[in-house]
Amino acid sequence: MELDEALNSIGFGCGQVLVLVFSSFANLLAVNESFGMSIIVVASSCDLGTTSAQKSLMMTSLMVGMTLSGFYVGYLIDVKGRVRILRWMLLVTIVLSVASALMPEVYALSATRFLVGVFLCGPATCLLGYMTEFSAPHARPRLVVVFSLGVGLSLIYCPLVAKLFLPKQYCAAVDGAYGQPSWRYLMMLYTLPGVIGLLGLCCLPESPYYLMSVKRKEDAYEVLRWLCRRNRKNIDELHIELADFPRETIVAKANYFKLVWDDSIRLVKPPYCRDFMVCTLLSFGMFLISLGLGMWYPLLRSQDNSQHRLLCDVLSKPKNFDQAKNVTAATELPDFTDPIYYGIAYICFYFLALLLLVCMSRKHVFVCYVSIAALCGLALNFIKEPLAILICFTMMMILPGVMITLVSAVLVDCMPTQLRAKALSLNRALSRLGAIFGCLLVGLMLKVSCVATLNIFVAYLMFCIFLCFLLPK
Template sequence: MPAMDLDTALTTIGYGCGQVIIFVVSFFIYMYSVCESMSVSYVVVLTSCEFATTKEEKTLMASSLLGGMVASGLFIGFLADTYGRKCIIRLALLGALGFSTLSALMPEVYSLSMMRIIVGVFLSGVASLQVGFLIEFHAPKWRPTVVALCGQSVSAALIFCPLMAMGILHDDFSVTISSDYDMRPWRFLMIVVQLPGWLALLGISLVPETPYYYISVNREDKALNAIQWVCRMNRKKWEDLDISGISPDDRTSISEEGGFLKRMWFDSMRLFQRPYVGTTIICLLLIFGLFFTSIGLGIWFPAIRNMDNSGSHRLCDLVRNNPVFKNPKWNVNGTSSAEPFRCNDVMTNLIDPIYYGLAYFGCYTLSAVLVRFLLRKYVIALHIGVAFVFGLALNGVSQATLVLISFTGMMVMPGVLIPLASSVLIDALPIHLRGKALCLVRSLARLGAVVGSTIVGLLIRVSCDLTLNFFNAYLVVSFILAIFLPK
């Protein structure tokens, strides 16, 4: 009986408890990465008085973790393709959780920002490799649906964070450590939102490495063991299946020639050569746009909505009156100037962030349904088109509910597409380039989040309308790119 390739073997075994376990582990991995990324949305507001932060310092805090993720993503993928998805995800979780705990103890804004950069270096592997780890336990026909469903971890994280904030920030307490250092509630919030990460670390330690990785390093015996684990978890008898072994694929083997940097450079450059260059560049520019709008603008959502949003006001009118975007004014002696500044470090609106998370839940559900009936690229284009309509509406609508719906929809509709657009790279590239492609493309694409976050932090108070329409303009570019994605 001839050996099978992995896609056929996974299809023969069928979907069952094994894939559900991998799904749950991947769910908590991605949920943690979102919790860690979004917690700074609350810290930016909650440290305004304690650190007397300017808008530039707020922007630094908001972008620091994303900057670290950009830096490490350039080589994390190479490590994952060399040492395995599970190994790198587990190490990345340990590093991110450890340094995140330390960052919650930092005494001032610059040390906090530096620690968040280090957290981002580790978190890049957690966020980027999760989709590859998930997909490589699933047959091709299930992948788009599973990726869309696992994206619900984003909505879970976006609901989890404000719920934890409601519980912890309810009373303005502090634990005095020394005369000039207090443990205020925001520090405990940063620690509590790590809970999904600890669950993910436990889960990733209990499941096997992906069979596709073992095939890429010519370990067919290990790949067979991983497939047999799936079979056992699915309550199938191995003897009843027509699988005698897993066939190797010469196209997937990893080169062992040259040093680390030489091999990393060679394999990375292959992504920008035929026949992969078209797919790589289209996916890169598209995912850049998704991060630019959904994360770059979305990371400021709790801060922008942290005020009285009732009444008939355009979004930009609300921004102009938002104290979060005003700078404290001090004279050279350190005393307040003639124009007094009242800092705002209280989260007065934690309901809108919950609506934001519920919107992600609805849109992920919609994308999971649509992807069963439409080509993946048309689902992506449809979501981006709707986001553009919402973005245009923000230029004119002033009714409170419509402003919330339009602002939320503009960010959520592209945000739910990040895992789905990333899955294009999985299906379009050979196994030994997948980890590199995912991390390299998503790392470079995260520059979009850094650029978007910086634009909002520095310019939205200067020219809100122009800032919002920057995002609308790139949504048009993203829509065109989506049409040219491979099937």
């Protein structure tokens, strides 16, 4: 039988749960490393004496490392094996992250964060593919939603730990010097889920799909036996005999650049071109909306809209924007209440997606989420009630953000095993350009025309509705 049929016969049980749990912990590290830096750059500003440019460097160095290493990491995972490369990358990521917390000055810290990004790219991009390759295709959409809860949990974990661990006055002086820089210990705490995930991955087997793709059928059969034992089934009673895995190319000893070129060109040629391009354009839009609009969120939350103005009136002509701020306020950390609520909202919409997947197809869930986000964007052109503006603005950001991992799951189902990690890595690298484009769009056009800027995002959301109908089942 085919491997999909064999996994369907084994069913869902404790084996898949173990893979899901430990993969989710490792994924939590990937989100913590990205989101946690937004807190660290503020908390470390007095200790390191950072300027605005240096804070930007600290924030972007991780993303640059992930973008530059993305496709090569995908190549390694497709050629050398899923779990083997993920274990080493998680280990090196954790070691480098702890080392970055001990760096004495900002440029050394930024350089170390760049290296963290180089190795973090694997867990951040390809854990999803590894996790889904232990389950039958019909169970994957709901598994991906549960796996994606790590994003919402991280949005709660990072500010909550900071709220409990960091002093409120992060520039408070003790005997003429700054107090113990607790932000360094906070960076180490952010790696804790990754340690749990690494220990778990050391006990998990290789992906059966990868083993079949490199003609290691006996090893793949042992992985199925491992799943049966955890699921309390006898593999002999299931009468599983695996059919040969269809593959055009096997891992060959050839020039690296030729191998990468051959596989890359296959992603943009039939039969994979259409699905890859649709998923990439959709992911680009999700990053564009969720992160591009994210630049506006702090500005919106800091404004007083008691006069019931339109969103663009609030953002284009912010009240008290030119007045000097209280100098002492700059030494106080925010209370982190908003990010915690933001994370709770993410989790709620993930659970809603999980419920919707029970009664409708994945494609229709995507259409529903993108359509609601587009309607919220259109409504922002007309509504003036402050609470309604906040709700629509937040939903317009969160709903596309929820879809990022779900779109990657579609790509997992579309791509053959030998191209899967490369497709995921290239898709995520191109999608991150959407976040960069969104940030530039806001920075360059907001003062010129807020209405035009807002409706560019809305127009792309409407384009994404059309793309959702093109997704495979």
